[in-house]
Amino acid sequence: MPLTAPARTRHLSYGGRVNVEVTPLPGIGVRKDFALRTGQRIGVINHRDGAIELIISRADDPDACVASIPLTVDESATLGNLLGAPQLVAQLTEEHKDLPGIQTKQLPIEDNSPYDGRTLGDTQMRTRTSVSVVAVMRAGQVHPSPGPDYTFTSGDLLVAVGTSEGLGAAAKVLKNG
Amino acid sequence: MEADNTALSLIQLGAVFFSLGVLGRLAQRVGMSPIPLYLLGGLAFGNGGVIELGNIEEFTHLAAEIGVVLLLLMLGLEYTATELFTGLQRSWLAGLVDIVLNATPGAALALLLGWGPTAAFVMGGITYISSSGIIAKILNDLGRTGNRETPVVLSILVFEDLVMAAYLPTLTAVLGGISLLAGLRAVGISLFVVTVVLVVAMRYGRYVSAVLFSEDREIFLLKLLGSALLVAGVAAAMQVSAAVGAFLLGIAIAGPAARSATRVLEPLRDLFAAIFFVVFGLNTDPRDIPPVLAFAVVLAVVTTITKVATGWWAARRQGIGPLGRARAGASLIARGEFSIIIAGLAVSAGAVEARLAALATTYVLIMAALGPIAARVVEPAVRAIRGTPAPKPAQ
Numbered sequence: 001m002p003l004t005a006p007a008r009t010r011h012l013s014y015g016g017r018v019n020v021e022v023t024p025l026p027g028i029g030v031r032k033d034f035a036l037r038t039g040q041r042i043g044v045i046n047h048r049d050g051a052i053e054l055i056i057s058r059a060d061d062p063d064a065c066v067a068s069i070p071l072t073v074d075e076s077a078t079l080g081n082l083l084g085a086p087q088l089v090a091q092l093t094e095e096h097k098d099l100p101g102i103q104t105k106q107l108p109i110e111d112n113s114p115y116d117g118r119t120l121g122d123t124q125m126r127t128r129t130s131v132s133v134v135a136v137m138r139a140g141q142v143h144p145s146p147g148p149d150y151t152f153t154s155g156d157l158l159v160a161v162g163t164s165e166g167l168g169a170a171a172k173v174l175k176n177g
Numbered sequence: 178m179e180a181d182n183t184a185l186s187l188i189q190l191g192a193v194f195f196s197l198g199v200l201g202r203l204a205q206r207v208g209m210s211p212i213p214l215y216l217l218g219g220l221a222f223g224n225g226g227v228i229e230l231g232n233i234e235e236f237t238h239l240a241a242e243i244g245v246v247l248l249l250l251m252l253g254l255e256y257t258a259t260e261l262f263t264g265l266q267r268s269w270l271a272g273l274v275d276i277v278l279n280a281t282p283g284a285a286l287a288l289l290l291g292w293g294p295t296a297a298f299v300m301g302g303i304t305y306i307s308s309s310g311i312i313a314k315i316l317n318d319l320g321r322t323g324n325r326e327t328p329v330v331l332s333i334l335v336f337e338d339l340v341m342a343a344y345l346p347t348l349t350a351v352l353g354g355i356s357l358l359a360g361l362r363a364v365g366i367s368l369f370v371v372t373v374v375l376v377v378a379m380r381y382g383r384y385v386s387a388v389l390f391s392e393d394r395e396i397f398l399l400k401l402l403g404s405a406l407l408v409a410g411v412a413a414a415m416q417v418s419a420a421v422g423a424f425l426l427g428i429a430i431a432g433p434a435a436r437s438a439t440r441v442l443e444p445l446r447d448l449f450a451a452i453f454f455v456v457f458g459l460n461t462d463p464r465d466i467p468p469v470l471a472f473a474v475v476l477a478v479v480t481t482i483t484k485v486a487t488g489w490w491a492a493r494r495q496g497i498g499p500l501g502r503a504r505a506g507a508s509l510i511a512r513g514e515f516s517i518i519i520a521g522l523a524v525s526a527g528a529v530e531a532r533l534a535a536l537a538t539t540y541v542l543i544m545a546a547l548g549p550i551a552a553r554v555v556e557p558a559v560r561a562i563r564g565t566p567a568p569k570p571a572q
Contacts, residue, residue, distance in 0.1 A: 024260065025322070025328055025331055026256055026260045026331045027260075027331065031323060031328070043323075045323055048436065053323065055322075057323075061501070063500065063504075065321070
């Protein structure tokens with residue numbers, strides 16, 4: 001049996017653009033990474049005990065790592081939001097570019113927000129600001145079209161669509177109640 | 178005087194553990210494996226050493242056996258049966274190269290010294306098997322878990338550990354000095370048992386885990402240790418070797434049970450394994466070392482080169498660059514617990530040269546100390562040779 005790389009690793013494809021290599025690490029867990037345009041590799045190691053490590057390879061030696069950073073569940077979720085939300089906003093902005101006056105913006109539920117632990121319905125967002133919440137980013141995952149009983153927790157990123165005044169008002173609502 | 182004896186035993190045992198603790202701290206300071214220092218500790222305490230310990234022999238003998246069982250049980254816990262099978266599929270060729278390159282020097286030296294075929298079989302095993310424990314620690318300490326050559330290193334280790342599951346029962350049969358036919362039958366039976374257990378572990382491992390698992394630490398520990406010693410004892414009675422029995426049990430335990438088993442057993446393993454290394458050192462007469470020192474050094478040099486070659490070759494097949502190949506090779510150099518387990522079996526069976534114990538101790542002393550150092554310095558060394566500057570440290 002040939003021992004070429006495809007035989008040892010599984011490839012996952014995201015949107016046909018990036019090939020993620022999935023390599024088992026016996027006794028440790030699984031490594032998932034992909035090559036950047038620069039030739040560097042970036043990815044994660046999912047340890048068997050549930051720990052997650054962010055790995056980035058060296059520029060001059062893509063086999064070795066310049067950094068392996070252990071992340072807690074909260075940290076990796078936050079990182080996922082930071083990386084994923086602008087992407088979603090950019091995509092929605094692109095889709096709304098034919099409708100002048102409509103903007104897309106991400107609005108965070110901060111630690112001291114009065115809506116931490118309360119529902120979307122409680123905010124009366126549409127009645128008060130005419131803004132629609134089209135998605136919520138939580139733990140690196142997109143929750144599309146949240147209903148009125150969707151409960152927020154701090155760290156959520158709301159993707160909201162509306163006029164620029166409406167969005168400004170919505171940000172104040174989420175911050176001050 | 179029974180009470181006086183007990184008091185003396187406690188004092189001796191306490192002194193041994195305390196000095197091992199001090200030695201372990203020293204090892205940690207300089208960033209090396211504690212195994213060579215434990216062996217040195219054993220040499221110092223034992224026959225012909227600085228202090229002789231007579232009273233605790235019975236206890237340490239049994240404790241050393243438990244140490245071997247726990248070492249192998251914990252090794253088995255690290256892998257699932259599926260991982261072992263896919264590992265075998267992926268790395269069999271590299272694994273075979275590993276056997277040929279690294280068992281040959283040890284076996285050849287034993288034959289050259291006129292120690293006979295049994296000793297050659299033992300020495301081959303000693304120089305072949307890398308130390309999973311030391312190497313796992315090296316990869317972790319040097320932050321190499323995410324490196325591309327690391328799966329290559331790990332799959333070679335998995336292959337070696339599987340080879341041990343066949344080698345140790347065979348060794349037990351060979352050391353037993355039984356006739357060729359009976360020996361072959363014993364080996365056949367043990368290989369059959371090993372295969373059956375592996376298949377059962379793969380299919381029904383979760384039932385084994387379910388029977389053993391308990392939320393309560395104390396109950397879990399007792400059930401775990403009890404079953405490990407039972408399985409090891411039965412395996413030994415069937416000539417399959419106690420260590421392999423424990424290894425197979427470890428493989429059968431999977432999932433959350435395996436993870437909490439690792440946590441529960443770790444301190445016990447550290448304690449009993451330390452005794453195991455000390456006892457092996459105790460049984461070696463330090464006066465035997467100078468005559469075999471030169472041979473041990475030659476063997477160390479040769480098998481360092483052959484291990485590096487194995488890692489280099491295996492990594493190159495996976496398309497890893499020269500630096501990664503060198504890292505893979507250097508990571509594999511360390512020999513440790515397994516070599517001592519093999520030597521220990523041979524010496525306690527009394528079927529080999531007395532000098533073999535001294536040679537094995539010296540060899541493992543060198544290789545266990547050299548392995549982590551080599552893994553650390555290989556990168557700057559290769560960069561210096563190739564004339565490439567060291568990378569700037571991460572901001």
